[in-house]
Amino acid sequence: MLAAQGLVHQGYLASNPRFGSLPKVAFAGILGFALGKASYIRVCQSKFHSVEDQLRGAGFGPGHNRHCLLTCEECKIKHGLNEKGSSQPSAS
Secondary structure (H helix, E strand, C coil): CHHHHHHHHHCCCCCECCCECHHHHHHHHHHHHHHHHHHHHHHHHHHHHHHHHHHCCCCCCCCCCCCCCCCCHHHHHHCCCCCCCCCCCCCC
């Protein structure tokens, strides 16, 4: 936005007769915001996926018991987990 304001002030960009430099500066701000968001979206998605993997089984999402991580033998038997260490409860 500062660069757009500087270009209008120096005369490289013409200012609007009614609104002055505001439309060009606002457009530069919106464009900069959109490009910044677009460049960061992959990083943000990977952060959410890593947190999701860490919290899996910790009581988040549908079908999870919020107080138990299914680590004790009683919970494994109660939820029907097999001996192979499957962390998914049965669908029945």
